[in-house]
Amino acid sequence: MRMSLAQRVLLTWLFTLLFLIMLVLKLDEKAPWNWFLIFIPVWIFDTILLVMLIVKMAGRCKSGYDPRNGSQNIKKKVWYLVAMLLKLAFCLTLCAKLEQFAVVKLAYVFIPLWALLMGGMIELGYNIFYVRRD
Amino acid sequence: MLFSLRELVQWLGFATFEIFLHLLALLAFSVLLVLKVDNADFGLTWWKVFVPFFAADGLSTYFTTIVSVRLFQDGEKRLAVLRLFWILTILSLKFVFEMLLCQKLVEQTRELWYGLIMSPVFILLQLLMIRACRVN
Numbered sequence: 711m712r713m714s715l716a717q718r719v720l721l722t723w724l725f726t727l728l729f730l731i732m733l734v735l736k737l738d739e740k741a742p743w744n745w746f747l748i749f750i751p752v753w754i755f756d757t758i759l760l761v762m763l764i765v766k767m768a769g770r771c772k773s774g775y776d777p778r779n780g781s782q783n784i785k786k787k788v789w790y791l792v793a794m795l796l797k798l799a800f801c802l803t804l805c806a807k808l809e810q811f812a813v814v815k816l817a818y819v820f821i822p823l824w825a826l827l828m829g830g831m832i833e834l835g836y837n838i839f840y841v842r843r844d
Numbered sequence: 845m846l847f848s849l850r851e852l853v854q855w856l857g858f859a860t861f862e863i864f865l866h867l868l869a870l871l872a873f874s875v876l877l878v879l880k881v882d883n884a885d886f887g888l889t890w891w892k893v894f895v896p897f898f899a900a901d902g903l904s905t906y907f908t909t910i911v912s913v914r915l916f917q918d919g920e921k922r923l924a925v926l927r928l929f930w931i932l933t934i935l936s937l938k939f940v941f942e943m944l945l946c947q948k949l950v951e952q953t954r955e956l957w958y959g960l961i962m963s964p965v966f967i968l969l970q971l972l973m974i975r976a977c978r979v980n
Contacts, residue, residue, distance in 0.1 A: 718846050719855065719976035727969055730962060737958040759846060790845045816881045820874050827871045834864045837849055 725755040745808040752801055760794055763787065789829065796826040854979050855972070857930045859911070862904050869900030890949045897942050901935050908932070933971065937964040 713721075729751040735741035736748045767787050800822040806812050807819050853860060876893040879886050908931040915924035941964040948956045 715847075715851055715855070715979065716976055719973065722846065723969060723973050723976075727966075730965060730969075734958045734962050763845070793845065817878045820878050823874060824871065827867055827874075831864060831867050831871070834849070834860060834867065838860050838864060 721755075721758070725751045745805040749801055749805055756794060756798055756801075760791075763791055763794065767791070789833070793826055793829060796822040796829075800826070855976055857927065857934070857975070858904070859907070862907060865900050865903055865907075869896040872896035890946050894942055894946045898939070901939050901942075905932070905935055908935075930975075934968065937968045937971075940964045941968075 729749070732741070732743075732748045732751065736743060736745070741748075767784070770784065800819070803814070803819045803822070807814060807816065847855070849860060852863065856863070858866075873893065873896045876888060876896065880888045880890070880893050908928060912924040912928040915921075915927065941961065944956065944961040944964075948958075948961055
C-alpha cells in the first residue's frame with residue numbers, strides 16, 4: 711500500500727518540526743540533553759524509511775515476481791539504501807563529535823554527507839541533462 | 845526515496861535545476877565550514893563561509909525571474925505571478941534565516957537567540973505543509 715503525497719509530507723513535516731524544536735531548545739540551553747536524544751526524531755524517521763525500503767526490496771523475493779521489469783528499479787533501491795546509511799553515518803558521527811566521545815576532525819564527520827550530496831547531484835544531473843536529451 | 849523527483853518539483857515549486865543548484869551550494873558550504881572549523885588559521889570569516897548559500901539564492905531568484913517573464917509573455921499570467929510570488933517567499937525566508945545565523949555566529953550576542961533565528965524556518969515549514977495539501 712502506497713502512502714499518499716499528503717501523508718508522506720505530513721510524516722516528513724512532523725519529524726522535521728519536532729527535530730527543529732528540540733534543536734532550538736538545546737542551542738538556547740533550555741534543555742541540557744545529550745545530542746543523541748536531540749536527534750531522536752531523526753533516528754525514528756530514518757528507521758521508518760529504512761524499514762519501508764527493506765520491505766519494498768524484500769517484495770522481490772515473493773513468488774510470482776517478474777524480475778524483468780525491475781532491474782532498473784532495484785539499482786535505484788540499492789542507491790536509496792546506501793544514501794540512507796550514509797545519512798545515518800553522518801548523523802551518528804556528528805552526534806559523537808558534538809558529545810566529544812571521539813576527537814576527530816570535522817572533515818571525517820562530513821565525508822558521508824559529501825558522498826551523499828555527490829550521489830544526489832549525479833542523480834539530479836542525470837535527470838536534468840541526460841533524460842531531457844533523450 | 846520517500847518522494848519522487850516529480851513530486852518534489854511539484855511540492856517545492858522549484859525546477860530540477862534549482863534543486864541541483866541548492867544542493868551544490870550545500871556541498872560548497874559544508875566544505876568551507878570544515879575549512880573554517882578544522883583550520884582556524886585559514887582566515888575564513890563566517891560571511892565567506894555562507895557565500896555559496898547567498899550565491900544560490902541570487903541565482904535562483906534570477907532563474908525564477910526569467911522563467912516568470914517567459915511565462916508572462918506566453919500568456920500564462922496567473923501561473924507566472926503565482927510562481928514568482930511563491931519562490932520569492934521561500935527564498936526570502938531562507939535568506940533571512942541565513943543572515944540571522946551568520947550574524948549570530950559572527951557576533952555571538954545573547955539578544956539573537958536560536959528560536960528567533962529559526963523562526964523563518966518554522967514559517968517555511970507551515971507554508972510547505974499548506975502547499976502540500978493544495979498539490980495533493
